[in-house]
Amino acid sequence: MPETTPDSSAQPAVPLIELDGASQVFHVKGRDLPAVSDVSLSVGPGEVLCLVGESGSGKTTTARLAAGLASPTSGTVRYEGKDLSAMTRAERREYRRAVQYIHQDPYASLNPIRSVRSTLAIPLKRHGLARGAAEIDERVDELLTTVDLTPPDSYSAKFPHQMSGGQRQRVAVARGLTLSPRLLIADESTSMLDVSIRVSLLNMLTKLRKEEGVGFIYITHDLALAKYFAWEGRTAVMYLGKIVEVGPTQQVINNPQHPYTKALLEAVPEPDPELAAQKKSGGGLVSAEIPSLSDLPSGCTFHPRCPLAQDRCRENVPVLEPVPGATVQDVACMVVTDPRPESPAGAASGNAPTSGNAAASGSAAGSATGGGGVP
The missing domain is CATH 3.40.50.300 (P-loop containing nucleotide triphosphate hydrolases)
Structure with a gap:
């Protein structure tokens, strides 16, 4: 034929x-x-x-x-x-x-x-x-x-x-x-x-x-x-009303790029004590407080809670862009898509991320065991 x-x-x-x-x-x-x-x-x-x-x-x-x-x-x-x-x-x-x-x-x-x-x-x-x-x-x-x-x-x-x-x-x-x-x-x-x-x-x-x-x-x-x-x-x-990361589930779960996605995954309960300890050692959010929709932070709305936030994050609004080396995975994070040798904004003020904050961010994941979403 x-x-x-x-x-x-x-x-x-x-x-x-x-x-x-x-x-x-x-x-x-x-x-x-x-x-x-x-x-x-x-x-x-x-x-x-x-x-x-x-x-x-x-x-x-x-x-x-x-x-x-x-x-x-x-x-x-x-x-x-x-x-x-x-x-x-x-x-x-x-x-x-x-x-x-x-x-x-x-x-x-x-x-x-x-x-x-x-x-x-x-x-x-x-x-x-x-x-x-x-x-x-x-x-x-x-x-x-x-x-x-x-x-x-x-x-x-x-x-x-x-x-x-x-x-x-x-x-x-x-x-x-x-x-x-x-x-x-x-x-x-x-x-x-x-x-x-x-x-x-x-x-x-x-x-x-x-x-x-x-x-x-x-x-x-x-x-x-x-x-x-x-x-x-x-x-x-x-x-806060925006897509911050999107891609094939396998990549988003196994190789998260946005700090918020990583925080959600760290908040998932881990039954294995050794794996749970490894997750906690990875750090967490700077703050568990969610900004109000009526008073959103300037620039990247996630920067007050982000352990990787830089000065430019307070001024510029990130857009969804392909992750370097992963054309099917997009992320709205300047630190990921345009890395620069700039010190994180929280380092100067001493607000280093702690594992305690990661635990507090359990509500950020809506507790992986369920819970009602609010529009």
């Missing part, structure tokens, strides 16, 4: 969701709070993007922009190349069906006056995916079985107040799967589940990604979960 050559004119696949310079500013009591600033991210079919960072870093607000639950103050959000703000009613309906959001808090996201069956049946009927009571019951049973709520007859008639937190969360996940979405946005969707159920659910979501081509935006404080679920995908680290 004749040899075939690759088509150099082939266009790259259009992402399912793309954020292009998206920003979200909240106006609270006469003040502007920049929850998300100039974020550019994309997720394609079968891809997984993990957003990590401490509470208040803007992860949930970014996810809400991608889900169309909020409109960006500036910038653009596109679904398959189409600006959400320019969609027709039919296009918007298709987008709503294709992109589903699994909320963090099942106590607030589930309607207390609807049974589990009603919660799962409404979207099926609204989008014409099931007709008749028998077909709806069959589909509801399939969804409950998928999320390990078995036997399904024991749960379909229950109301949210009759279930545990973990059971409610599984119902929330099942609701996200009702419309066979193309993109799932999961906001701490496994934080309230038992470990065995958590792993089972993540394996099920991974199967959807690999076999059905479902894309994922996965938000978590637990870097161990990020490593497990997004090992073949990408991880973006957020701090």
Whole structure:
């Protein structure tokens, strides 16, 4: 057979969701709070993007922009190349069906006056995916079985107040799967589940990604979960509304470049005493205090807490740039991308990083065992 050559004119696949310079500013009591600033991210079919960072870093607000639950103050959000703000009613309906959001808090996201069956049946009927009571019951049973709520007859008639937190969360996940979405946005969707159920659910979501081509935006404080679920995908680290490091998960976890990413990894509990001692000996943050969004530091917003901060960090705002020698990993840190023989800013004042501060920064990682994110 004749040899075939690759088509150099082939266009790259259009992402399912793309954020292009998206920003979200909240106006609270006469003040502007920049929850998300100039974020550019994309997720394609079968891809997984993990957003990590401490509470208040803007992860949930970014996810809400991608889900169309909020409109960006500036910038653009596109679904398959189409600006959400320019969609027709039919296009918007298709987008709503294709992109589903699994909320963090099942106590607030589930309607207390609807049974589990009603919660799962409404979207099926609204989008014409099931007709008749028998077909709806069959589909509801399939969804409950998928999320390990078995036997399904024991749960379909229950109301949210009759279930545990973990059971409610599984119902929330099942609701996200009702419309066979193309993109799932999961906001701490496994934080309230038992470990065995958590792993089972993540394996099920991974199967959807690999076999059905479902894309994922996965938000978590637990870097161990990020490593497990997004090992073949990408991880973006957020701090005070900005992306400070992004790249393949394997590189971000195994070879972190930004001091903030390193601090998050140092805060992950280590069961091995020898490895835990090695991590503590590596130092930590200068301060555990998180700046207020209403009074952000000048220059690099991380410099008051950074053990590597230099004088230029107080004056210049870093931008995402490729890490030297790693073209697929970007970092917003001048000390990393443009190293200079300048003494760290904290050295002159004697504010050397201590391992105690690293321990205090456990909250910066949102405790790797879970915890709620705040937009």
